[in-house]
Structures are given as C-alpha cells and as structure tokens.
Amino acid sequence: MTNLQQSTHPVSVNILNNGSEIKLQWPDRASRYHAVWLRDNGQDQNTRNPANHQKLITIADIPEGVFVEHAIITDQNRLELGFGPDQWTTSIDIEWLYAHSYEDSYQERANTMFADNITTWNSGFVKNITRSNYDDVRTSPEALLEWLRAVDRYGVAILLGLPDKNAAVLDVIDLFGYIRETNYGQYFEIRSEINPINLAYTSIGLQSHTDNPYRDPVPGLQLFGCLENNTEGGESIVVDGFRIAETIRQENPRWFELLCTYNAQFEYCGSTGTHLQASRPMIECGPDGKIIHIRFNNRSCAALTEIPYDHMEEYYRAYRRFGDLANSNQLEVIFKLQPGQLFITDNTRVLHGRTGFSGPGNRWMQGAYADKDALKSKIRVLEQSLNLGIDANQVVKIY
C-alpha cells in the first residue's frame, strides 16, 4: 500500500567509497545510507517475516565488511541492492527510505528539549484542556483518538459522563490499555480515612507531585474518577512538570543540570508488607538530552545521600526552585471534578495535587494506574485504521 500520491522518486543512486555507502539524490535533498544499515533493513522475506514483521536475521548474519555491489532504482519504486562479499540481494521501498533518511536526523533533533509529540503549557491551559464525553470515546474511534492524542501531547485530559458505577476508572483504562496493579490494588479509594496508609487518604491539601517515584518503573498514567465532591475545597490541580524543567533550564542551567545529574532517593513504607525504594533523578533526560521523566513528591522524598557533599546546598536551591514553580499560580491549572468526571495525567510528566477540603460533604475519588506504551500503541493503530496517513511509513512492508 505505497502512497503513490506522496511518491518522491529519487533522481539517481550512486555507490560511494567502494560500496560502503550509497547516495540517493531526491528532488529536494540528497541522503546517504551505509551498506551495513541497508543490509540490516532489507525488505525481503529472508530478512523479515512478512506476516508479523519481525526481523529474522541477527547482526552476526551480516558479514563484516559488507558492501554494496549494485544498486538500481526499479519502476516499482524500489531500490534493488546486491551486497558483497556474500552475493546477498534485497530491495527496499523508496518511500520508506525517504521517510527513514538518517543522514541529518540526529542533528535536526539536537536542539529540541522534548520529543516531537510534546507541547508544554501553563495556567492558561485551563481553557484548552480536552474535555471529552465517555460515551463518545467509547463508541467513536475518532473521538477516542482525539482524547488519547491530547493525553499524549499535553499529559492531561478530562472525561465527562462516566457511568455511575464502582471502579468506572477501570472501564476507561480498558479503552486503550491495561491496569498497572500495585500494592494499592487494581484501583484505590481516595477519601479521608482515620489511619491512612498514605496522606492522600486524608483531607489535607497535597502539593502538586507525581505519584510513586519510589516505584521503578513508575506507572506512566494515573486516572482519577470522581464519585462525590461536595465539600468545601477539594479542587484538583495539575502542573506541567516539563514546563517546570524547561523554565529551570532557561533560568539557571546549573540548577537544571544538578536535578538531572544526581539521583534523588524516594521511599514508601506506609503500610504493612510494602517497602518501596527508588533512586532516580527528579528530572530524567534520555541519553540524547531530551527530558523524558519528572519525579517530584515531597511526601515520598527520603534522605538525599547520592549527591556530592559540595553540591548538596546548591542542589537544595534547585529543588526549592522546582517546588516554587510547582506551587506557582503561573503554572497551576485548577478545576473541581464533579461526580461522573475523570482526569488522566501522564505521571512521568504532569504533577497533580489538590486543595484541602472540609465541611459537611464528602470527597470521594477512585484512582488507578496504567502505562503509556499501550496508549501510544492505540493512537498508532487508530491513526492507521482511520487512514490518517500518519506513521504510514513506519512499518517495514515486504512486497
């Protein structure tokens, strides 16, 4: 299913450096590819299983010193390749090669702080949070896709009109993924208790935080469904932790570096039979420098012991600045959930909190965790099934 309307035929192919590279000249650019890379990405049934797309060869099946002997562009819009020293042949779809050109992709990505799917926000975002209806996302793939894309891009979204039933939050997870069960259960009750195993189960305000930094891996998504909320207070707060990190990096690169470079220590031992600990940075970057994970939770902070003595005071200054931003009116988005309403956060990015509550009424929320990979998978699958064309070139197709 090549999208011929998008076809970008190369003008020519040249073999360079004794076959260790080739160059494809396109109308709008030139791209080089290494012989070993082309061999590894051959689109033939000896290289990949045509049905499940899994790769059949290992790196050891590619001879050392592999080189391109011949390269021809066919009128089926494919690049036919012959390799030495072992006379291996394959072909690769030209569209796919254009989409997977890597000659400049690392440098093009080098100056961005986040992956492409991320847009950060501040308190003004309260007007723009995606608020979808449960019945719509349940019955319409388009509506579900829109809601999931909002979670992916902004790290938060609201759902209205949940069924009036226990654990409706789990029905929402069923729309895209799988429950991450923990010591708190498949889902958990968030309401004021006499002997709470977690301060979330009280009426006190909670500073905006990410959940479970003492867990590794941290649950990537958290859902909060509201069953009752007629107290005074009890508003929900969300803050974009990626915006906090971005702000600190702009204001004080040294503070940003401290929060990235050293592991903070987190711990939970609030209930019998559970003693969780993790040692991970408050701002985690991937090896390419992209910010990928925020961990911030005052209740779960253990003693910091993995920071050099001479950096500890400065680390605390950076940590204080993070806390100030987490509490700031400029970044907080505040709303009060009503029964039958739910919000979801990307728990590796968006902090959530609540104002304290009191008075004669009740506040009763149910929470549950899930993971982001299934949500992102669902987005790709919906995009493909709705023929939105996005990711059309992501899958290796064998013709």
Add this chain to the structure above:
Amino acid sequence: MTNLQQSTHPVSVNILNNGSEIKLQWPDRASRYHAVWLRDNGQDQNTRNPANHQKLITIADIPEGVFVEHAIITDQNRLELGFGPDQWTTSIDIEWLYAHSYEDSYQERANTMFADNITTWNSGFVKNITRSNYDDVRTSPEALLEWLRAVDRYGVAILLGLPDKNAAVLDVIDLFGYIRETNYGQYFEIRSEINPINLAYTSIGLQSHTDNPYRDPVPGLQLFGCLENNTEGGESIVVDGFRIAETIRQENPRWFELLCTYNAQFEYCGSTGTHLQASRPMIECGPDGKIIHIRFNNRSCAALTEIPYDHMEEYYRAYRRFGDLANSNQLEVIFKLQPGQLFITDNTRVLHGRTGFSGPGNRWMQGAYADKDALKSKIRVLEQSLNLGIDANQVVKIY
C-alpha cells in the same frame, strides 16, 4: 527500636560556618551535614507522619538561609537541633545519621559499574543458579527470601515442583508482586503455531534477547513455566547482559559509549490492534554512570535513525560485538526445563533465548511479566520480619 548493640556514639558535635553545617565526630570517622539537609530530615511529628512515615513538609516550608542555632547529643542517642531564623526544633536518631552519612558516599560509589546488589556471571554460573522448590518458597519466608535475593543479585533463578495446573506461573508472581498485563495477555502460551504473531511462537531457535524493548516501561521480570518439553532441542539459554556491557566497556570504551549514548529504535506490530515503538539505548546508564538497563532484541530492532551519520558504522561494530557476546559459549548458561519447572529473569538485565526444536514431541511454555519494584519491596519486608537487620536504618523512625 534502635539497635543499641550497633550503637556508635559520636564523640562530639560542632557547628560550622555560622550554622550552615555541623560536624559529627564518630570514633571511626567524621561526617558533616548541611543545615538544610538536617531540617529536611527532621524526625518529629511535624516533619513526618509517625504512622505512615510520609513527609509532611515541602521544600517551601524550610526557610531560605536556614541555619543550625544549637546542636546537642542527648543520652537517648539523639541529636537535638534548633534552627534559625524561625526557631524550629527537631531531633534525629544518631544511628540513623551514621547510616545516612553522605559526605563521602557519592565518591565511594563513583568507581563501581553497578548497584551494590549486583554480581555478574558467565557460563560457569550454570552450577550455581539458585534452584528452589515451589512448596518451600510458598510456605517458608526464609526460602522465599533466598530465592528472591538470587533474582535480585543474579537476575535469574529456577523454581522446581510447580503445581500441574494451567497458568501456575501466575501463582509464582503472587508470591511477591503483581502481573504486568500486556497485549500478549496476563500470561501467554509459547509453543509452535501456524501463523505466529511473534516468532517466539515457532520452533526456530531464538538468539538471546531481552523481551519487549519496544515497550516503555519494559516489564522488569519475565517468568517461563514449562508444561511440556519432550522435543529434540528446546533448551533454554540465559546470558548476563550486565556482563556483556562490562566486557565491552573493558575491551573498547568507545563502543560502550556509543551503545549508551544513542537511542536504538524498537518496534512491534505483529498482531492486529498493537503497534508499539520505543527509542531507548541498548545499554542504559543512570545519571551516575551505573549500568541499569539492557535492551537487546534482533527481532524487534527497527531501522536505527537516531544515530549521527558519522557514528553509524562504528555503532554497528559495537552492536555486532554485543551480539557476538550474546552468542558466546563463555557467557551462555544452558539448561533444559522439564514440566513443572520455571525460570525467572530480570528482563532489564539478563538475556534469554532457546535452541531450535524438532521431532515428535511438544514444547509448551507459559510466560508472564511482572515488575521488579514489588520483588525488591518483598525482600526488604522479609528481611525486616525475619529480623535480619538489613535495612534497619533505612526507615525514618519517629520516637
């Protein structure tokens, strides 16, 4: 419950630098602590909830410029502290301060490649794999602790005598944690199929690999229970990925750096309704340089597009060396599971594979995923309940 027999009384306490630090002189060493750190780690009921141990203050509750006004060692083995500028008082257990001395801890850890709980191994380990009996670990906390500690330290262990029932693998997860459900189900059947959605569900040999690098987060534990295995071949293979990484770092630091520094691309789209992608390094280090996660899976490798053009060929050389070590007799541990036997791997570290199988018999395994945090929590809880004294100083206790 201070362990008085381990008590190490400080000789003296001195306030330094106008109260921004103190120094405790112990019989065997001196340790400095910052005022802000002491304030953050106060052991009083305004700082931490005495019941669930969660911290009650946020960083904003500590005044900027906090300093120690007075510091006294009491005969209850506590350090009493008064802070300015706001006249705050607290006390901290002396044992706890000794155990959490951080003045030199970062430097002391700096030269190790792994966390303390890790011991790497090669093919000789086949004699030493912990093989426990299911009924023992199910009924004896000591036996369970021994088995879980083996998983934690070596990343692999075997269990014998599983009940002859469907999905017994899930009963084993129940001993320490929670099922990580995925698109493959709560558990999955590994046997030869006609139209496999994954090449694991065939009779071909599988190069040693970690599972699901296309998932984020990757499941931290994988369990394989054997129901039938009377074919020719079908042996299980495990390889310590941490030993592979260690070896590459010793042989060729540049190759190690390449595999750490650049994200590899992984993908799975072998079944309808699932399209998983992740971009993470084959060797992941924490910010402190410790090796924490191995991802290696030829079947799931997508086209590598996030590596600078000029480093691609050298990256492939490093990747090839990783593959050679994954296949090497020096590192492979090989065993053939019998019905009623199971092995578990730390899927962030230990590669697993199998030899191909054929002949008249059947090979039928059931697999499932779980996470490591609950396993590590269970180890701490068992150690504490068995009074093994380990981690006795980890929890902040309020007296």
